Amino acid sequence: xxxxxxxxxxxxxxxxxxxxxxxxxxxxxxxxxxxxxxxxxxxxxxxxxxxxxxxxxxxxxxxxxxxxxxxxxxxxxxxxxxxxxxxxxx
Numbered sequence: 001x002x003x004x005x006x007x008x009x010x011x012x013x014x015x016x017x018x019x020x021x022x023x024x025x026x027x028x029x030x031x032x033x034x035x036x037x038x039x040x041x042x043x044x045x046x047x048x049x050x051x052x053x054x055x056x057x058x059x060x061x062x063x064x065x066x067x068x069x070x071x072x073x074x075x076x077x078x079x080x081x082x083x084x085x086x087x088x089x090x
Contacts (some may be wrong), residue, residue, distance in 0.1 A: 012083060015039045016070045019063060032063060036071055062087065079086050 017037035025031045033042035062085075063069075072084035 012072045012074055014070065014072050017024075017068070019065055019067045019069060022063065022065045031072070034063065036069060039071075039080060041071070041073070041082060043082070 015036050019034050019036055022032065022034040028071070029044065031044040035041070068088040070086040070088075071082055073080045073082050075081075
């Protein structure tokens with residue numbers, strides 16, 4: 001409930017731009033990291049962050065270098081957690 005309250009309290013930030021510096025690492029889980037307009041994001045598909053986004057559809061190429069996105073996120077303990085992701089399709 002504390003995470004829902006944080007989202008509803010308008011603590012979310014928004015960044016738009018192209019996905020840059022995408023790094024994917026395979027191991028016991030798959031980790032992705034990238035930046036958009038200088039804002040850094042990192043998560044894995046095994047341990048879902050409390051705010052929800054983990055990109056389990058990575059085979060669908062939802063996240064790719066050069067893709068244009070609008071990301072709503074919350075900063076918490078120095079990390080950026082994605083709460084909404086909008087992808088521009090040509």
